[in-house]
Amino acid sequence: xxxxxxxxxxxxxxxxxxxxxxxxxxxxxxxxxxxxxxxxxxxxxxxxxxxxxxxxxxxxxxxxxxxxxxxxxxxxxxxxxxxxxxxxxxxxxxxxxxxxxxxxxxxxxxxxxxxxxxxxxxxxxxxxxxxxxxxxxxxxxxxxxxxxxxxxxxxxxxxxxxxxxxxxxxxxxxxxxxxxxxxxxxxxxxxxxxxxxxxxxxxxxxxxxxxxxxxxxxxxxxxxxxxxxxxxxxxxxxxxxxxxxxxxxxxxxxxxxxxxxxxxxxxxxxxxxxxxxxxxxxxxxxxxxxxxxxxxxxx
Numbered sequence: 210x211x212x213x214x215x216x217x218x219x220x221x222x223x224x225x226x227x228x229x230x231x232x233x234x235x236x237x238x239x240x241x242x243x244x245x246x247x248x249x250x251x252x253x254x255x256x257x258x259x260x261x262x263x264x265x266x267x268x269x270x271x272x273x274x275x276x277x278x279x280x281x282x283x284x285x286x287x288x289x290x291x292x293x294x295x296x297x298x299x300x301x302x303x304x305x306x307x308x309x310x311x312x313x314x315x316x317x318x319x320x321x322x323x324x325x326x327x328x329x330x331x332x333x334x335x336x337x338x339x340x341x342x343x344x345x346x347x348x349x350x351x352x353x354x355x356x357x358x359x360x361x362x363x364x365x366x367x368x369x370x371x372x373x374x375x376x377x378x379x380x381x382x383x384x385x386x387x388x389x390x391x392x393x394x395x396x397x398x399x400x401x402x403x404x405x406x407x408x409x410x411x412x413x414x415x416x417x418x419x420x421x422x423x424x425x426x427x428x429x430x431x432x433x434x435x436x437x438x439x440x441x442x443x444x445x446x447x448x449x450x451x452x453x454x455x456x457x458x459x460x461x462x463x464x465x466x467x468x469x470x471x472x473x474x475x476x477x478x479x480x481x482x483x484x485x486x487x488x489x490x491x492x493x494x495x496x497x498x499x500x501x502x503x504x505x506x507x508x
Contacts, residue, residue: 221399224277224486229403231276238316240309246294247287247313248272251279255320256347258496259310260286263329263479265391265420267293269407270328273400274481277489282496285323287313289334291421301424307338311345322440324496326350329451329478336442343439348499350443350492353450353478356460374422377415384409384416392451394477401482441504442468443495445488447476471495 231250238245248268258278260271268286275284288295289306298305314323324347327335332354339349378384388405390396409416444460446452457470471491476484 225273225399228273228276231279233275236313236316238309238312240290240305240312241298243290243296243298245287245290245296245309245313247285247317248275249283249285249317250275251283254279254281254283256281257283257285257314257317257319257321257323259314259323259325260284261306261310261325261327261331261334262286262289262292263331264424265292265418266328266331267408267419269293270404270481272403272407273485274489278492278496282324283317283319285313285317285319289331291424293419297421297423299423303334303337304341306334307341310334310338311342314345322347324348324350324499326352326492327354328352328481329354332356339438339440339442346440348441348443349438350445350495351460352445352480352488353447353452355451355456375417375420377412377417379415381409381411381416384418390477390479390482392478394449394479394483396477396479396482397485400485404482441499444468444470445473445480445491446470447473447478447480447484449476450478450480469495 234249236247236249238247246268258275260268260275262268262270268288271286275286278284287310289309290296290298291301310325322345325335325338327333327350329352332351333356335349336351336354336356339346343349378387385402385405388401388408390401408419410419444452444457446454446457460468460470473480473484473487473491476487480488
């Protein structure tokens with residue numbers, strides 16, 4: 210057996226290129242006059258999944274994940290306002306973002322309540338949605354979200370390291386060279402390259418990122434997100450992520466000890482960038498279990 214060279218290791222495997230080539234449809238919903246962009250895979254299945262990205266990210270972080278979840282469900286990836294190709298607001302809140310998820314679900318025409326899967330800041334949005342409108346979703350999956358603590362991108366903005374303003378770069382190559390996940394971690398190069406290329410837009414005089422700096426200045430603290438929910442819930446943590454085992458235990462207790470806690474081995478915070486197949490396998494297993502079991506009764 211020979212070792213891969215670094216160049217060979219960076220080449221996209223077949224599963225990745227096939228996922229990016231999967232048929233996808235783009236749509237735009239509207240909430241409070243703000244356009245909310247989204248992408249869908251899986252045809253016209255009645256049941257659905259909604260994928261919610263983290264702060265400063267966008268729907269394209271899920272491009273290689275969504276097709277692998279779409280065999281039996283329609284999968285939707287949303288650009289929250291202030292992110293990706295969605296519009297901007299004067300101020301942002303977790304409640305508004307939660308309502309955007311419902312607006313996209315309605316616009317996409319899902320016949321039944323979806324499972325909502327949120328990563329990092331998107332996990333806070335997802336749990337807020339479950340707490341306020343749990344009867345309108347089938348389940349909430351929270352992926353390495355700090356919940357009560359600031360998300361890593363918010364801490365970086367507070368320290369004025371990144372996310373404080375939009376810089377303009379003279380060339381596409383120059384801005385792509387600056388792409389780093391926050392917090393930084395090892396990544397699969399072919400995944401990171403794709404995500405980086407989808408994170409930028411051309412403007413007069415150069416290139417810039419798609420996120421709105423106002424996202425990190427005005428969103429505030431979510432109202433009490435940890436409560437008894439009217440839907441199923443599950444908590445995923447990355448072994449080397451930001452959600453500690455102790456914090457996971459506290460969340461488990463607060464959710465009534467009925468939400469499973471699932472660890473993704475070896476993964477960093479941005480699981481879709483370094484352990485995407487492990488993430489997909491864990492999500493498929495969870496969804497299959499939910500399909501063949503009944504929810505635990507709420508005390």
